[in-house]
Amino acid sequence: MSTALLRELEQRARGAGFDLFGLVDAERFDAGQPHELRCARELPGCGTVIVLGCGGPSQAQWNLPRELADLLRKHGHPARLAEPMQSRLRFSALGEAAGLGTVSPVIHRLLHPQFGPRVMVGAAVLVAGRPFGPIADASIAERFQPCCHCARPCLSACPGGVHDGHGDVDEDRCSQERERGPCADACRVVRSCPVGAGQALPAEVEAERHRFESHRALAMRGRGLLPTIRRWLGI
Numbered sequence: 001m002s003t004a005l006l007r008e009l010e011q012r013a014r015g016a017g018f019d020l021f022g023l024v025d026a027e028r029f030d031a032g033q034p035h036e037l038r039c040a041r042e043l044p045g046c047g048t049v050i051v052l053g054c055g056g057p058s059q060a061q062w063n064l065p066r067e068l069a070d071l072l073r074k075h076g077h078p079a080r081l082a083e084p085m086q087s088r089l090r091f092s093a094l095g096e097a098a099g100l101g102t103v104s105p106v107i108h109r110l111l112h113p114q115f116g117p118r119v120m121v122g123a124a125v126l127v128a129g130r131p132f133g134p135i136a137d138a139s140i141a142e143r144f145q146p147c148c149h150c151a152r153p154c155l156s157a158c159p160g161g162v163h164d165g166h167g168d169v170d171e172d173r174c175s176q177e178r179e180r181g182p183c184a185d186a187c188r189v190v191r192s193c194p195v196g197a198g199q200a201l202p203a204e205v206e207a208e209r210h211r212f213e214s215h216r217a218l219a220m221r222g223r224g225l226l227p228t229i230r231r232w233l234g235i
């Protein structure tokens, strides 16, 4: 079991601005995903997923996830980088499985206990097998459910009303609103959420995460969980 290697990976990730780091058992994760959104589809034999995210005011060094995959391969562990713009994996669900928060059933974003929806799950490194040993279930979703007792200011904060309140998002309308200007640099929904409200980010970091999230959402259009289910059901 490569404990020293795991320590090195985590230290390098944190040093490069990815202050959220977690492991996911890929088989357990895949068991709850449609076939086409599974880790094993992107890397056959995948047993471990390293999830990399940003919560605090750090700006990520984007070459880091690729370096981690290279390092793993150098140590003889087949590994592949999965990035939200290209991969079909559900990154918010991976973040939840890694214990980085709970996916909101209202706005379908990951809510971190400290940072709220200001978090960004930036990349995942898929690794064959379990070189770091068995991976415990780290999810906090059963005990951290902030949306259940919330007046939902997020829904009225959105100028485009793009959230239906049940996790579905009209990405086209969201994109139009951003272009129109009212939320070009920051998402009003994110700002309105009381979870992590004391953790306001510096403007440039907030704008970077907003851009990232916008690009991710557009890249995922028609490829996420709901479109997949709709395609299955023919609706």
Ligand code: SF4
Residues within 6 Å of the ligand: 104, 106, 107, 146, 147, 150, 151, 152, 153, 154, 155, 192, 193, 194, 195
């Ligand atoms: S504002 Fe309330 S309902 Fe909306 S995401 Fe935040 S906690 Fe959930």
Ligand code: SF4
Residues within 6 Å of the ligand: 157, 158, 159, 160, 161, 162, 173, 174, 175, 177, 178, 182, 183, 186, 187, 188, 189, 190
């Ligand atoms: S970016 Fe604007 S339109 Fe899109 S969800 Fe946020 S507030 Fe609503």
